[in-house]
Amino acid sequence: MDHWDQFNGFVEQQADVAFGACKTSYQLRLACEELLSNIIRHAPGAHIWLEAYRYLEPVPGLLVQIEDNGPHFDPQLDAPRHIDITQPIDERPIGGLGLFLVQNSVDQLDYAWINDRNRYRLLVHQPQD
Amino acid sequence: MDLTIESISKDGYHLLSLSGDVDTKTAPSLLDALTGLELAALAELRIEMAQVGFLSSAGLRALVFAKQKMPHTARLVLVGTSADIADVIAKTGLTQAVTLVASHDDL
Numbered sequence: 001m002d003h004w005d006q007f008n009g010f011v012e013q014q015a016d017v018a019f020g021a022c023k024t025s026y027q028l029r030l031a032c033e034e035l036l037s038n039i040i041r042h043a044p045g046a047h048i049w050l051e052a053y054r055y056l057e058p059v060p061g062l063l064v065q066i067e068d069n070g071p072h073f074d075p076q077l078d079a080p081r082h083i084d085i086t087q088p089i090d091e092r093p094i095g096g097l098g099l100f101l102v103q104n105s106v107d108q109l110d111y112a113w114i115n116d117r118n119r120y121r122l123l124v125h126q127p128q129d
Numbered sequence: 130m131d132l133t134i135e136s137i138s139k140d141g142y143h144l145l146s147l148s149g150d151v152d153t154k155t156a157p158s159l160l161d162a163l164t165g166l167e168l169a170a171l172a173e174l175r176i177e178m179a180q181v182g183f184l185s186s187a188g189l190r191a192l193v194f195a196k197q198k199m200p201h202t203a204r205l206v207l208v209g210t211s212a213d214i215a216d217v218i219a220k221t222g223l224t225q226a227v228t229l230v231a232s233h234d235d236l
Contacts, residue, residue: 004154005130026183026213033185037153085222089196097186097221104220 001040007050008033011064014052018062019127027105028064028124034098034105035066035120043070043118060126061107067117075099077111077120130182131155134162142173142206148180151188159191168198175233179209189221196226204228206236 011032015025032050039048049067054060081100103109108123132155135146143166151159166174174195196205206228210218215229230236 001154004152008152023213023216029183030185030217033152033183037185037187040153083222085225087222089193089223089226090201092193092197092226094190094193097189100221101186101217 003048004036007036007048010050011052014062014064015124018054019124022127024124024127028062028122031102031105031109031122032064032066034102035122038075038098039066039068039070039118042073043068046070049117062124064122066120066122069117072113073118074111074113077103077109132158134158136162136165139175142175143171144175144177146177146180150183151181151191152183152185153187156185156187156191159188160194163191163195163198168195169200171199171203173204173206174199175206175208175236177208178211178214181214182211184214184217186221189218189223192223192227206230208233 008029012025012029015028019025036048039046046068049065051065053063053065055063077099081096081103083096083100102122106122107125108121110121112119130150132147132149132151137144137146145162147159149155168174176192192205199205205226207218208230209232210229218224218227218229
């Protein structure tokens with residue numbers, strides 16, 4: 001957790017510059033926080049690289065790329081996760097919310113194992129007012 | 130950002146006032162504050178959220194933990210929750226577990 005605030009602060013800053021302080025920025029920050037938390041849990045001590053790119057085509061937006069050199073770990077981000085919101089709170093599992101929020105907070109998401117690194121890419125489009 | 134927690138017993142309820150972000154780094158301190166309460170004996174727990182700018186799944190888990198430990202008839206009230214956080218609570222189906230109000234005057 002040494003650089004936790006710097007990582008999350010970087011994402012927040014990039015999102016605010018791209019979109020302003022809005023729901024889209026909040027959701028991108030949330031998705032990145034959940035992924036970083038997942039990486040720290042599954043690959044303690046791994047190095048993490050964080051980059052952000054603005055893009056203009058096909059629609060303007062922001063891409064955040066997160067890489068880590070921990071063990072190969074595919075969180076199956078393309079497999080839809082569902083939460084039974086009708087389930088009584090007493091029966092709700094404590095876990096399972098993080099990756100659900102990742103999937104439901106960005107416009108596009110992918111995972112790849114490249115050059116001995118786990119690579120996650122999160123794309124969010126510029127909100128249409 | 131750090132999280133500051135103030136815990137006060139009031140007449141008829143317990144109040145936790147939070148200030149900061151509730152994320153993976155800080156949620157354990159919220160969980161500590163919650164486990165320090167007699168949750169099973171509380172009729173109402175209010176959490177002041179007006180100064181909370183961010184809540185991740187780690188914070189949601191702490192809220193679920195608290196509600197599961199409280200009596201079925203007890204209320205878990207979040208006061209002054211931002212629209213972004215309220216949206217996440219709704220998305221994860223936790224609106225059935227908490228009462229969201231804008232201010233204490235609404236109670």
